[in-house]
Amino acid sequence: MLDVKFVRENMDAVREALRRRRSPVTLAGFEELDRERRETLSAVEKLRAERNAASEEIGHLRREGNDASALMERMREVSAAIKEKEAGLPDIEHRMEEVLHSLPNVPDPSVPEGEREEDNPTVRTWGDRPAFSFPVRDHVDIGTALDILDFDRAAKIAGARFCLMKGAGALMERALINFMLDVHTREHGYTEVLPPFLANSASFFGTGQLPKFEEDLFHVTGTDYYLVPTAEVPLTNIVRDEILSAGSLPLKMTAYTPCFRAEAGSHGKDVRGMIRQHQFNKVELVKICRPEESRGELETLTADAERILERLSLPYRVVTLCTADLGFSAAKTYDIEAWIPSQGRYREISSCSNFTDFQARRAKIRFRDGATGKIRLAHTLNGSGLAVGRTVVAILENFQQEDGSVRIPEALRPYMGGMDRITKAKGRS
RNA sequence: GGAGAGGUGGCCGAGUCGGCUGAAGGCAACCGCCUGCUAAGCGGUUGUACGGGUAAAACCGUACCGAGGGUUCGAAUCCCUCCCUCUCCGCCA
Numbered sequence: 001m002l003d004v005k006f007v008r009e010n011m012d013a014v015r016e017a018l019r020r021r022r023s024p025v026t027l028a029g030f031e032e033l034d035r036e037r038r039e040t041l042s043a044v045e046k047l048r049a050e051r052n053a054a055s056e057e058i059g060h061l062r063r064e065g066n067d068a069s070a071l072m073e074r075m076r077e078v079s080a081a082i083k084e085k086e087a088g089l090p091d092i093e094h095r096m097e098e099v100l101h102s103l104p105n106v107p108d109p110s111v112p113e114g115e116r117e118e119d120n121p122t123v124r125t126w127g128d129r130p131a132f133s134f135p136v137r138d139h140v141d142i143g144t145a146l147d148i149l150d151f152d153r154a155a156k157i158a159g160a161r162f163c164l165m166k167g168a169g170a171l172m173e174r175a176l177i178n179f180m181l182d183v184h185t186r187e188h189g190y191t192e193v194l195p196p197f198l199a200n201s202a203s204f205f206g207t208g209q210l211p212k213f214e215e216d217l218f219h220v221t222g223t224d225y226y227l228v229p230t231a232e233v234p235l236t237n238i239v240r241d242e243i244l245s246a247g248s249l250p251l252k253m254t255a256y257t258p259c260f261r262a263e264a265g266s267h268g269k270d271v272r273g274m275i276r277q278h279q280f281n282k283v284e285l286v287k288i289c290r291p292e293e294s295r296g297e298l299e300t301l302t303a304d305a306e307r308i309l310e311r312l313s314l315p316y317r318v319v320t321l322c323t324a325d326l327g328f329s330a331a332k333t334y335d336i337e338a339w340i341p342s343q344g345r346y347r348e349i350s351s352c353s354n355f356t357d358f359q360a361r362r363a364k365i366r367f368r369d370g371a372t373g374k375i376r377l378a379h380t381l382n383g384s385g386l387a388v389g390r391t392v393v394a395i396l397e398n399f400q401q402e403d404g405s406v407r408i409p410e411a412l413r414p415y416m417g418g419m420d421r422i423t424k425a426k427g428r429s
Numbered sequence: 430g431g432a433g434a435g436g437u438g439g440c441c442g443a444g445u446c447g448g449c450u451g452a453a454g455g456c457a458a459c460c461g462c463c464u465g466c467u468a469a470g471c472g473g474u475u476g477u478a479c480g481g482g483u484a485a486a487a488c489c490g491u492a493c494c495g496a497g498g499g500u501u502c503g504a505a506u507c508c509c510u511c512c513c514u515c516u517c518c519g520c521c522a
Contacts, residue, residue: 045479045490059502071502245439
């Protein structure tokens, strides 16, 4: 959410931001609503001031044993007038909020303007893409043949966009989670958190998923709970409605959670395999920091995620999302994309964003500035460190062997009981 | 699920029969004094949001004592609904 005052005083800048984003949202009605709201508010406040003064007077008179019935009679009317005037406020404020809540974050000046995903410039590329002397198979074929992935039976249990992992596949998923958490906590200085996997609507509003993107979420019927689509929601909301001490910043947290996404509107997209699932595992990185630090923190956050891919010897590239591809709440986002041999292209495996004060304003995440003693909004950032399922996909495909087995990246072997290769298990599945 | 207790400022914690309580007192923080340093001590300052006002301040108004309604000239204080926390019992991984 943007600051009302900022919008009011920088209408042109906001319009320019919307244009850069290719957003269909407009500021239509904002000025009139804002003026209407302020006029009504000021009229109500004048009446309230009158009533407050009179009430005090009545108190005085009564204490001294004087008659105050005339004043009380007059105030009865004033109170009625207040009620009448006030009645219009909720509607105005509601419409005002609607406009305000629909405005996306202002992109950072360094974000390139673009029309579509293809306009995202590559920032850097790492690693050598494997060359295969045999026909490349995709992770579905590899995993099914090795009997470590089972999509058919997952569909029986749950439905489309679910996956069942077995044996070494399940072990690899668990190993990756542990590996990622260990690196981020021991080497990158994040505090591990195991949060609730359901959160209430206030939390979802805080990070910006609600009210605009409810259709992307799984809602638990009859409750105020939604399944988390990312650990960003519980982690960022840990400090919702809090005033932090400047000394505690930056806060760096990491968490493993399953993520649940309805994937409404992506029918027909990535239907095969585990690229796009209703449920997937992710290790998330979240930072809460001072405004001056957020640009730098985005760079280090992204680097922290990249280190994981490097340790796993998975080739990747980093792209900057152009204005049109940028998420609603983000001011700047780097996507890290891993090389997927079967598709002959890089696919998103992590998304690292700086939300500046956009989420902080919604979630009231503030800190006391030591220098001035003033309370200021913090900046929030987050990124996947990494999406675990997609990491398994990348490993299966990049490390596949001609005989159908899959080599395990060295860094992961200690987490898999020393296993260095996944081969077809004996016996029936 | 049953019974009880409670939710007040950055934190702890008073708020009597509704009126001069934005809210005592304490802690913390900040400024000054004092001190060889530290600690202690002494004096002072310190809520947030919105609106108005100002070059910027000062300043003025309104709202906020879990949330939302109600009663009243006036509600932190009374009434209703909901949420959350704690204790005991029951159930249970």
